[in-house]
Amino acid sequence: MQQRTENRAEPASGASAGSALKIDQERLRNTFDALAAIGREDDGSIHRPAFTDKDMEARRWLVEEAKGRGLEAKIDGAGNVVIRSPHTPPDTPVVMVGSHTDSVPHGGAFDGAMGVMIALEILTAVHEAGLADKHPIEAVSFSDEEGRFGGMLGSRAVAGLLTPADIAQSTDLEGVRLKEAMKAQGLDAEQALRVARRRDSVRAYLEVHPEQGPVLDTEGAPIGVVTEIAGLFKWAVTLKGRADHAGSAPMHLRADAFGGLAEFAGEIPRLLEEHGTEAAVATIGRASLRPGAANSVPAVAEFSLDVRDADSGTLKELGAAMRRALSAIARRRGLMFEFDIIEEIEPRPCSEEMIEAIERAVKKRGIEPRRMPSGAAHDAQMIASIAPIGMIFTPSVGGRSHSAAEWTQWEDVELAADVAFDAALELSADSTKQNTEQQA
Ligand SMILES: [Zn+2]
Incomplete structure (x- = not known):
């Protein structure tokens, strides 16, 4: 513990800059606290679902905070906050550093917000040191990462993955349309189609995010270097049998839809073991039975199935295995089986170059880097379509x-900010150099 603290006390000076160039940890904490005050509920949770008043208040606050530091900031057509230094060379690929400031309903203060506050601090440090021309860095807060309207809306838009159909069809759980929610905040949803970036305009994307799982905390590791982000598929599954009287229908003559669901749930660990990697997980997070009476044999079982793995081929194999298992159970029990695909996200590896840049910054502080996959989906997964990605x-x-x-x-948090700063400096210096060489 003693040694760790000493290691952290080293100044976070960049490879190409003087020792004054470092993260202002006190300001980072102050702005983190200021942002956490927006949408905070009595129980201490943060309530900033996408395109609600509190989400937009946080975005406008971020724009003003950035402008107060002499930076250029705007809310783009997708609701993303995009921040640059006025000295950022316009034609040089930027190192994008960011995350999201929207939250799940009654979420936490760190998820997304921490990464955005670190991004702002990194950009500010470079700007204030007068080095924005040599380190083209952009800080971003993506919109609707948490999925009020499907998830990762802003990063999908920037990556050019958003379609007019997405915009036309997206609604929240209450049936509010994306278009209407954005309009109520003075945004035109169609403009989200115009924020796509060209592949060569982003040198790299870096995101700091809480792990949202117990691995680092359990091991006592202070920082994790993400190697890949798991992909997923989400299905809405329906098993249909026949409603019967719970007293008069003999067991062997029933077509009990819940029996099918229960048997499938019991098979999940085996399916993961036989067909998944070590990172494979599956969850039935929602289930409902019809008619839904204690004295009726369930005719219909509807449930969600969320399956994740870090390997693309394995994920496909898991999908096929789950389908076979459900079909077999349905056949044996006289049930009908159908499913709708609700969502599919491809797994994405982080770039080896960025993993190494992050690890160099971790090792510099006398800490052994802990590599790990991300089980949760992130904006980085979308940006991977146009740029190398790295996550801390x-x-x-x-x-x-x-x-x-x-x-x-x-x-x-401070350690992650210092490490991200070093990595962003290294990659952005490289971006300027490459661009100069191309123009020469
Ligand atoms: Zn998040």
Whole structure:
């Protein structure tokens, strides 16, 4: 512990800059606290779902905070906050550093917001040192990462993955249309199609995010270097049998839809073991039965199935195995089986170049880097379509996330900020050099 603290006390000077160039940790904490005050509920949770008043208040606050530091900031057509230094050379690929400032309903203060505050601090440090021309860095807060309207809306838009159909069809759980929610905030949803970046305009994308799981905290590791982001598929599954009287229908003559669901749930661990990698996980997070009476044999079982793995081929194999298992169970039990695909996200590897840049910055502080996959989806996954990506995880105390209990020790936030700063400096210096060479 003693040694770790000493290691952290080293100044975070960049490879190409003087020792004055470093993160202002006190300002980072102050702005983190100021942002956490927006949408904070009585129970300490943060309530800033996408395109609500509090989400937009946070975005406008961020724009003003950035402008107060002499930076250029705007809310783009997708609702993303985009921040640059006025001295950022316009034609040089930027190193984009960011995350999101929207939250799940009653979420935590760190998820997304921490990464955005670190990004702002990195950009400010470079700007104030007069080095923005040599380090083209852009800080971003993406919109609707958490999925009020499907998730990662802003990063999909920037990556050019958003379609007119997405905009036309997206609604939230209450049936509010994306178009209407954005319009109510003075935004035109169609403009989200215009924020796509060209592949060669982003040198790299870097994101700091809480792990949202227990691995780092359990191991006592202060920082994680993400190697890949798991992909997923989400299905809405329906098993249909026949409603019968719970007293008079003999067991062997029933077509009990819940029996099918229960048998499938019991098979999940085996399916993951036989067809998934070690990172494979599957969850039935929602289930409902019809008619839904204690004295009726269930005719219909509807449930969600969320399956994740870090390997693309494995994920496909898991999908096929789950389908076969459900078909076999349905056949044996006289049920009908159908499913709708709700969402599919491809797994994405982080770039080896960025993993190494992050690891260099970690090792420099006398800490052994801990490589790990991300089980949760992130904006980085979308940006991977146009740029190399890298992610840094901070420990989530107790593995808690998406609640008021979400916490990262402040010394770990500071470490992540210093490491991200070093990596961003290294990559952005390289971007300027490459561009100069191309123009020469
Ligand atoms: Zn997040």
